Amino acid sequence: RQxxxxxxMAVSLMQTAEGALEEVSSALIQARQLAVHAGNEGVNDPNMLQADQSEINNILQQINRVATSTQYGHNYLLDGSRAGNGVTTGKNLEFVDATTEAHSSGVGGYDIRIDHAASRANHTGSVALTxxxxxxxxxxxxxxxxRIVNxxxxxxxxVEQTLNDLSTAINDAGLALDLIRPYPPVTxxxxxxxxxxxxxxxxxEHTFQVASNTAGLVSNVANTSVVVTNGTNVAGEINGEESVGKGQILTGAHGSGTAEGIKIRYTGEAAPAGGKAGTVTFSQNSLTFQIGANxxxxxxxxxxxxxxxxxxxxxxxxxxxxSLSEILVLNADQAQDAIRVIDQAIEEVSASRGAMGAFQKNNLESNLNYLRIAHENSISSESVIRDADMAEEMATFTRNQIMMEASTSMLAQANQNSMTVLKLIG
Incomplete structure (x- = not known):
């Protein structure tokens, strides 16, 4: 029963956290709408942009209030205290996240080795635009x-105006590409x-295609698309264990051991000399629920x-x-970047909600149904045992009663025979 x-109680806790995350999701959608409005540069004036920024600031404060005040009993749920927490040492390293499989590292931390830095797909024409x-x-x-831009x-x-127009067309179409400009700028x-x-x-996972009328401007052959070589993932190890790279994120591989599920971001453009990038000191603070009797x-x-x-x-x-806390929408470029950051935040919150929903359904509720059935079966079995014991006692009682009545009858009959003999003698 316990x-x-x-x-x-575990289901109730998860429902509390889910309710808070639903509020955060709604707040992020509202913030995104404001960022989209701020990106409408043609009609916005500074006062309108400042109003959008003020409202976004209020939304960010609301999200922080939810994060720091959502609790179940004395447990704060969404402030990061009930997750795996890590601190990195070393240049270009950042702790991202960890799963419940990761083990605490102790004071010394886990060594991080980077063999290959992540890169982005890029392409430069061999002929200059004239x-x-x-x-x-x-x-x-x-x-x-x-998405395609023609x-x-x-x-x-x-040339400068044309490249500015091309950059604007790429951004307006929503392509995840940058048009790289020379530095220092061309005068x-x-x-x-x-x-x-x-x-x-x-x-x-990321690549793109380009083509041009003039051979060499962006494509090697005129009017023929070039599929640009994909970027590369970061490669390395955490605590000397197998790790998997995806973009700039290095994750302890499934079944690797102590570092399983630890995620580290390496932002360097090249692997450090000798490979060792630094360390991560990790503490596992995940919520643990005793959901069985054993x-x-x-x-x-x-x-x-x-x-x-x-x-x-x-x-x-x-x-x-x-991060989300730094977004500004005081001009069109900032608004576009704010949309990207907000979209990333929405994806992260959605992923958390999905993980929580799956955990609640597959781990807690299914187990709860099993426990309830087992409890009912146990009560039913106990009732059967009690009924069986009662039947046995009644059978014993009846048998003893029959034997007693038989003995009494035999004794009475024996006494009757004695009286008959005495009468005959007398």
């Missing part, structure tokens, strides 16, 4: 993630410039922090917003 009570190409009506096609140059515009707007594209995301019948879940400085981290953006 195991049932434990599971019911004024003559622009005036002749150059066609440039760029596609990424199912860009045509306008006669009379400078002569008519000077020829090579066109260079780079994907916003790191890793082997030893080792428990379940664990890690509830990540939903504070604004822990959401939206690692999303590449030109405004250098490091």
């Amino acid at each position: 195991a049932i009570d434990n599971s019911e 004024q003559g190409m622009i005036d002749s009506g150059e066609q440039i096609t760029v596609s990424e993630g199912g 860009f045509a140059t306008e006669k009379g515009k400078t 002569d707007g008519n000077a020829p410039q090579a066109i260079s594209f780079r994907h916003k995301e790191f890793g082997s 030893t080792d019948q428990h379940a664990e879940i890690s509830l990540r922090s939903i504070k604004t400085n822990d959401l939206g981290r690692g999303e590449n953006n030109s405004s250098n917003f490091k």
Whole structure:
């Protein structure tokens, strides 16, 4: 019965956390709407942008209040205290997250080795864009993630103006690409410039295609698309154990041992000399529920922090917003980057809600149903045993009563025979 009570309280705790995350999801959607409004540069004035920013600031404060005040009993659920927490030492390292399988490292921490840094898909044309190409009506096609930009140059515009227009077209179409500009900037707007594209995301999952009328401008052959080589994932080890790279995130592999599920972000452009990048000191603080009556019948879940400085981290953006807490929408470029960071935060909260829902349904509620059935069967068995004991006692009682009555009858008959004999003698 106690195991049932434990599971019911665990379900109640998860429902409390889910209710709080639902509020956060709604708040993030509202913040995204404000960022989209702020991106409408053509009609917004500074006062409107400041109003959007003020409302977003209020939303971020609301999210932080939810994160720091959601609790069940004395347990705070969404401030990061009930998750695996880690601190890294070393340049370009950042602790991201961990699963319940990870083991606490102790004071010394786990060594992090980086063999290969993550990279992004990129492509640079071998022929520079010139004024003559622009005036002749150059066609440039760029596609990424199912989105396509067909860009045509306008006669009379400078090289600098044309590249600005191309960059705007890419951003407006929602392609996850940057048009890389030379640094320091070119002072002569008519000077020829090579066109260079780079994907916003790191890793082997991301690529894009380009084509141009002029051979070498972006594609090697005129009017023939070039599929750009994919980026690469970070490669390395955590605590000397097998780890899996995805983009800039290095994760302890399933079944690897102590570091299983620990996620580390390495932002360096190259692997450190000798491979050792630093250490991560990790502490496992996940929630543990005793959901059975016997030893080792428990379940664990890690509830990540939903504070604004822990959401939206690692999303590449030109405004250098490091997390949701830093977003601004005071101009169109900031608004675009804010949308990217908010989208990342929405994905993270949605992932947390999905993990919690799966844990509640598959671990807690299914186990609770089993325990209830087992409890009912136990009560039923006890009743059967009690009924069986009563039947046995009644049978024994009846047998003894019959034997007693038989003995009494025999004794009475014996006495009757004695009296008959005495009468005959007398």
